Amino acid sequence: MANNKRKNLTAVQQEYKELAKKREPARPVSKNCVRAFLVGGAICLLGQGIQEIFVHYAGFNEKEAGNPTVAILILISVILTSLGVYDKIAQFAGAGSAVPVTGFANTMASAAIEHRSEGLVLGVGGKMFKVAGPVIVYGTVAAFIVAILHLLFNPNALGGK
Amino acid sequence: MIFLWAFIIGGAICVFGQICFDVFKMDPAHTMTLLVVLGAAFDGLGLYDPLIKFAGAGATVPITSFGNSLVHGALQELQSNGWIGVITGIFEVTSAGISAAIIFSFLAAVFVKPKG
Numbered sequence: 673m674a675n676n677k678r679k680n681l682t683a684v685q686q687e688y689k690e691l692a693k694k695r696e697p698a699r700p701v702s703k704n705c706v707r708a709f710l711v712g713g714a715i716c717l718l719g720q721g722i723q724e725i726f727v728h729y730a731g732f733n734e735k736e737a738g739n740p741t742v743a744i745l746i747l748i749s750v751i752l753t754s755l756g757v758y759d760k761i762a763q764f765a766g767a768g769s770a771v772p773v774t775g776f777a778n779t780m781a782s783a784a785i786e787h788r789s790e791g792l793v794l795g796v797g798g799k800m801f802k803v804a805g806p807v808i809v810y811g812t813v814a815a816f817i818v819a820i821l822h823l824l825f826n827p828n829a830l831g832g833k
Numbered sequence: 834m835i836f837l838w839a840f841i842i843g844g845a846i847c848v849f850g851q852i853c854f855d856v857f858k859m860d861p862a863h864t865m866t867l868l869v870v871l872g873a874a875f876d877g878l879g880l881y882d883p884l885i886k887f888a889g890a891g892a893t894v895p896i897t898s899f900g901n902s903l904v905h906g907a908l909q910e911l912q913s914n915g916w917i918g919v920i921t922g923i924f925e926v927t928s929a930g931i932s933a934a935i936i937f938s939f940l941a942a943v944f945v946k947p948k949g
Contacts, residue, residue, distance in 0.1 A: 699855045708851035709844035712895070716843025719890035720836050738893050739929035745894065746930065750937040754945040767850030770861050771868060772843070772894045777934045779861070784942035796942040800935070803862045807896065808931070811869040812923055815903035818877035819919045822908060829911050 704766050711761065711768030719745055719772075742773055749774035753781040779803035835889045842884070842891035865896050872900030902926040 681689070722744050726737040752758040758778045762769045769775050780800050787799035801808070822829040846868070853864040875881045881901040885892040892898060903923050910922025924931070 701852070701855045704855055705848045705851050708847040712847025712850075713840035713844030713891075716839045716891045716894045717836060719843075719894035720839040723890050723893075738898075739926075741890065742893070742930045743933040746933040747937055750934075750941050754941045765847075767854050767861075767864065768844075768847045770865065771847045771850040771896055773896055773899065773930060774894075775861075776865065776896055776899070776930075777938065779865075780934050781938040781941045784938040785945055785947050788942045788947060792943070796939060800938055800942075803865070804934070806862050807865045807869050807899070810866045811873060811900045811903050814870045814873035814900060815907050815923050816919060818873050818904045819907035819911060819923075821877060823911065823916060823919065829908070830915060 707764060708766050708768035708771075711765035712771055713768075715745075715769070715772045715774055745772070745774050746777040749777040750781040753778050754785065758782075776804060776807065838888040839891035839894075842888035843894055844891075846891075846895040846897060868895070868897045869900040869903075872897030873904045874900075876901040876904040899927060899930065902930070 719741055723734075723737045723741040726732045726740055727734060730737075730740075732740065749758060752761070758769065758774075759782070762775075762778070769778070779802070783802045783804075784796045784800045787795035789795060790799070850864050850868060853859045853867065854861075859867070872881060875884075875897070881892065881898075885898075885901075903926075906922040906925035906927065907919055908922070910918025910925060912918070914921065
């Protein structure tokens, strides 16, 4: 496939591609990874803290506390996105702020705010899932396939019915 | 102790995402999609629950847990309602995350003026 693409380019275009490849600044991978680790870890730490509060002060058990914790993190993320703070964190942290569920909420909130000018229905409603849409679609399809595989290969999947 | 592991495992998953960004030149949408599918696959193999027990929010806060919850919902409904659970159960556990994200994002879009 990559070879096919190459054949369609003229000699000059190929030359340019080579040149561009050489001039592209090397990404500081290790520095970025350290930043992603620290910020991503900190967000999970915050999540753990919120979860402990739900367990100790609101009478949730460990498993039930997961859902309200995620909801609170999403609320915090949307507020920070609205204030323009989350984007600044993201510039520093890269994947550290994109991979936690807060990053998922950030893509939705920023898309919704950005496309507000196109109207409440087609702008906010339609464009909100620009990045989050693929995540939900592939997550759902993957879950469906996993469940089918369980149905086929795990004799206990149906709970003895 | 759980706090330490939450930090380390959560950070490690983010480093994996960063490597997808920088080394494999993937964009955020592709990376998040990959992580969700990986989360679903890990849960299918029965590996995600032990990780949650071990690392707490370090495993439930990254987006991989979204794939894990989707599978969990489907398997739970499979147990209680039979084969139709494959369709009816998928969003059972993830309702909180998706609903919260939609509602808060909508309210933000209505009340916040875009910047920049």
